[in-house]
Amino acid sequence: MAGKLDVRVLGNVEVRRDSENLAVGGPKQRLLLAMLVAARGAVVPAERLAEEVWGGSQPADPSAVLQSNVSRLRKVLEPGALIVARPPGYALEIDDLDVDAWRFEARCRAARATIEEPLALAEFEAALSEFSGSPFVEFADREWARADVTRLCETRAAAREEWMSRRLDLGEDHTLVADLEALVSEHPLRERPWVLLATALHRSGRSAEALRRISAFRAILRDELGLDPPAAIRELEHRVLESDPALMGAAPTLTNRGSRVPPTELTPLVGRSVDLAGIVALLGDHCLVTLVGPGGVGKTRLAMRVAADVWQARGGEVYVVELAPVHEPLLAVASVATAIDVQQRQHLSLEDTLVEFLRGRRAMLVLDNCEHLRMSVARLSERLLAACPDLTLLATSREVLGLAAEQVWRVEPLAVAAVATPTDDIAETAAVRLFVDRARASNPSFVLGPDNLAAVAEIVRRVDGLPLAIELAAARLRGISPAALAERLQQRFDLLDHAQFTPVERHQTVGDLVGWSFNLLSADEQTLFARLSVFAGSFGLEAVESVCVDDTLDARASVRLLAALVDKSMVQMTDPQIGRYRLLEPLRQFGAEQLDEHARSTVRESHARWFLDLSVRSGAALAGPDEAEASARLDRDFDNLRGAFSWMVERHALEDACSLVGSLREYSFRSMRAEVIAWADDVVAMPGFGDSPRGPLVLGVAAYGRFVRGDLDSSIRYGLAAIDAAERLGVGTSGLAERSLGNSLFYQGDADAAQAWIDRMLADARDGSPARLAHGLYMRSVAFTSVGNPQRGVEHAEDALLAARRSGSPTALAEASYALGLALESSDEVAAATLLTQSADVAAAAGNRWIQAFALTEVLWLEARRGSPRSALAGFSDVIYLWFRGGDWANQWLSLRHVFGILVQLQDHRAAVTLHGALAAVGASYALPFEASDAERISELVGTLRDRLGAAEFAAAVRQGASMSDGEIVEFVHGRISALLAAS
DSSP, X not given: OOOOEEEEOBSSOEEEETTEEOOOOSHHHHHHHHHHXXXXXXXXXXXXXXXXXXXXXXXXXXXXXXXXXXXHHHHHHTTTEEEEEETTEEEEEEOGGGBHHHHHHHHHHHHHHOOSHHHHHHHHHHHHHTOOSSBTGGGTTSHHHHHXXXXXXXXXXXXXXXXXXXXHHTTOOHHHHHHHHHHHHHOTTOHHHHHHHHHHHHHTTOHXXXXXXXXXXXXXXXXXXXXXXXXXXXHHHHHHHTTOGGGGTSOOOOSOOSSOXXXXXXXXXXXXXXXXXXXXXXXXXXXXXXXXXXXXXXXXXXXXXXXXXXXXXXXXXXXXXXXTTOOOGGGHHHHHHHHHTOOOOTTSOHHHHHHHHHTTOOOEEEEEOOGGGHHHHHHHHHHHHHHOTTOEEEEEESSOOOOTTEEEEEOOOOXXXXXXXXXXXXXHSHHHHHHHHHHHHHOTTOOOOTTTHHHHHHHHHHTTTOHHHHHHXXXXXXXXXXXXXXXXXXXXXXXXXXXTOOTTSHHHHHHHHHHHHHHTSOHHHHHXXXXXXXXXXXXXXXXXXXXXXXXXXXHHHHHHHHHHHHHTTSSEEEETTTTXXXXXXXXXXXXHHTSOHHHHHHHHHHHHHHHHHHHHHHHHHTTSTTHHHHHHHHHHTHHHHHHHHHHHHHTTOHHHHXXXXXXXXXXXXXXXXXXXXXXXXXXXXXXXXXXXXXXXXXXXXXXXHHHHHTOHHHHHHHHHHHHHHHHHHTOOOTTHHHHHHHHHHHHTTOHHXXXXXXXXXXXXXXXXXXXXXXXXXXXXXXXHHHTTOHHHHHHHHHHHHHHHHHHTOHHHHHHHHHHHHHXXXXXXXXXXXXXXXXXXXXXXXXXXXXXXXXXXXXXXXXXXXXXXXXXXXXXXXXXXXXHHHHTOHHHHHHHHHHHHHHHHHTTOHHHHXXXXXXHHHTTOSSSSOSSTTHXXXXXHHHHHHHHHHOHHHHHHHHHHHHTXXXXXXXXXXXXHHHHHHHHO
């Protein structure tokens, strides 16, 4: 049997088999192989290959000579890889893990998706060890290689940064300094290595050296690029200077690793120790605490700090719900569910689903910026607190919610010094300390001293100690002295007094300061600031360049103006690494007030168009190699997508709303965001929907959403409605209606009808994209395996693998690997386990939680069958929780049925029968057996259990299971898993 093939393009192009170099041939054969690898399964035209190989010195019959060279190369690669002739050229078919560059990228994705730090470090080390030389080193200057070389080198640099960042998180300070010095030497213009190096030096007791390295990076940016230092560098420098204790704990995080983490502070919280202690104490004794105060007083910052402080005590069950971007009261419940990552369950409303999920959990919800949704939030809060005795709510609002259980903590402005206060005491007041902190961020040369102390004290006094107002004022020190600023504030408020305004009212004070700061902006800055108010949540630079420009404000100017608004604290940069921005809510509201009805309508229309285009582009990218990036992009902009959808519904823009829902469908299914499915229901209710050519696809989304929730009858009804509409309108459903019908009918036990719909879906997919074909082949393979024909299952799964490789889609590859692993379970458990594990890993790296959990279900079941039932149970605990959270009962049933088998294996007979009763009550005992012997095996087990328990006890256990709600079933199973693991 031939050994393992290894094609290497990192360094010189080589082919190895079982670590032994094979004779590939001369430079021409190596060039051919390199070009085919770089094409990643796509066809490279023969004409282009010949041109690259021979240039202007073409042989007399280039086609024949090329064919001869390909033939020799083919013999080297087989078995293990194929060079196939497909008009108009050739393509390389090879497993991703048999090419070092692809293996490197896959391991990097797996490392980033791994939460456990030691495992993640090992994955990063394994990935980086693959990088033995410059990509395509012999051919790096060729046009066809440049993109791959750039991408691979960038991936390596990012992986090295992430690897070192995680090592720093684990306390490696001294040992990392030399490696980080080398990294900044190699990449002097990358920000993150400098941040990590300065942090490591500071933690190693070399703070002065850390500051010198920051200064060196400042000089490089200034001298070579003409840029000011980014916010993260300025913030780090300040924290080193202040010897911030928090800096000793963890490395600065510039990118989101995908796991839930406590809220982080972009800037230090000043003068709130009494508030923090008091709020935490109230939360220990009461179920609802509301932080009340005017806009700009710092309620949100305070709530985020409380959330971080109680994170560990709550076991990470702290969920922040940002309500500022939500403008429709009816969307309040959906926004809470999305933030908690809970999807609607079968036969339950979304609100009932929230109640069931939160009941019995010692969780805390932070409901931020409630005032514009006060009645909706109050009603939901009352319902949740009545049903969930262990739940705690922390709300922020400009007014109380008005509930009997509510404890109100009034957030006051920061303390300011009276006029006669001694000098030393003035400098220690919270308002002055905050001003100094923000002034230094704006102007690093600022120093508080005798010459400006009185002016600073007057400034914070004039703005009534409001934190937002202090920050806006401090941002002005880049171009004005404290004395001049104090004088202008005096004049400003004198004018307001004369106009019968009341500057001592705190709502008015922050409004005045925002208005004053707004009036100091140039006309173009004012225009951009007002238009930015259309964004919900955070936004990126690309969106600004499209949404906020017109004939009077071009895209190039918008970039410069946005940077100026950041400098003046009118806009916050929330993520310097990828360039994300946001407006604080009082600023956003002020900006919105500057737009007249026509301007607001124009900008909102532009906003909706931009995010519709984003959804279409990202939805298409989900079918290719950039899936993970596209999914992350949609995650970041989900608030804006929600806002765009609301505008479409408000304006009765039916086709746009259909297009938005259709383009987000796969993202919704893979990330388990059921809110998009709820949007599909809203679109179905819009006037004229029945005549929309996109209507059948939207009905397919609604059908599949109901299948996931386990509402099979409704899923079939919507699926058939989609088919009828598609036939009437002469359009397709992109296979989605057929997919829903096939799945639902399988679960109802009608395998023949289900397979007919899957065949119809596959036939339609053959004219679609490779990713769609891979999905159709995957489903057909699983169906064949399920009805006892694993050989046909293998054949279709292998075809799915070929289509998946052509597509470059991680999800397509994960589905195909899953299907092949499933088909091999009965004949080769080792190979099956390898393929299923690969499927789970690839899916996790791409952010596809659905196929990840699907594959893990089978991995764990194989583990139990191969003699490790207890460790399998521990894994099932997580999988069941994921299905429960995602509201996916179609797949939950499968996982619970496997748990039933393990409970029998461990002789926990009463629990097994109780679970059998629960599954039988919902018709899931024998639904969709993924092995033909499943139904027979379950029947035998049930018969054995009846004999062992006796008829009476067996019947009682079945009744107990049948009476359980969904949540009670899951809690029961978790309880039994915990008990069995504790007893082992």
